[in-house]
Amino acid sequence: MGDEGEATSVDQSAQSVLARRLNLLMDVVVAERGTPVTFREVQDQLAAQGISLSRARWFYMKDGTGRLVSDRRLLSAICEIFGVDPAYLLGESDSELPQRIDSQLEFVKSLRAARVKSFAARTLGDVSPETLRAITEYLNRDIQLHPEGEQAAAIPPAGSEGELPAAP
Secondary structure, eight states, X not given: OHHHHHHHHHHHHHHHHHHHHHHHHHHHHHHHHSSOOOHHHHHHHHHTTTOOOOHHHHHHHHHTOSSOOOOHHHHHHHHHHHTSOTHHHHTOOOOOOOHXXXXXXXXXXXXXXXXXXXXXXXXXXXXXXXXXXXXXXXXXXXXXXOHHHHHHHTSOOTTOTTOOOOOO
């Protein structure tokens, strides 16, 4: 029985890694083009390669729930869509993040912090001055580490006006 629980924990860990990596790839797309990748885009590009993907499977892959997806053809095709080496999703390498993803990650984090600051300034008028000051100081420290994010955040992506940014 102990082996069964151990296998389940290994699968969950692998599921979490796959989900994390897929979400990083999608964050890079948002940083590069300003809009998120949609399920329909992924599904259409996979279909062009003769690979089917259901909405449910896509979402449990991204959420790290359900069975671990280990279909090499599917994972390789997804990597092709996002322009990364298939080893990234296939888990064949413990190497660091592909350079493109790694560099964009820092940018995405700073961009989100700057958007949160902008959103807070527009909507938190009823918050006490002390709380607002604490929030501003925290975000400014993060933005100072990555000043390029504040400049990019000045122009929100199309269709996101008034939306709260996703959590980093």
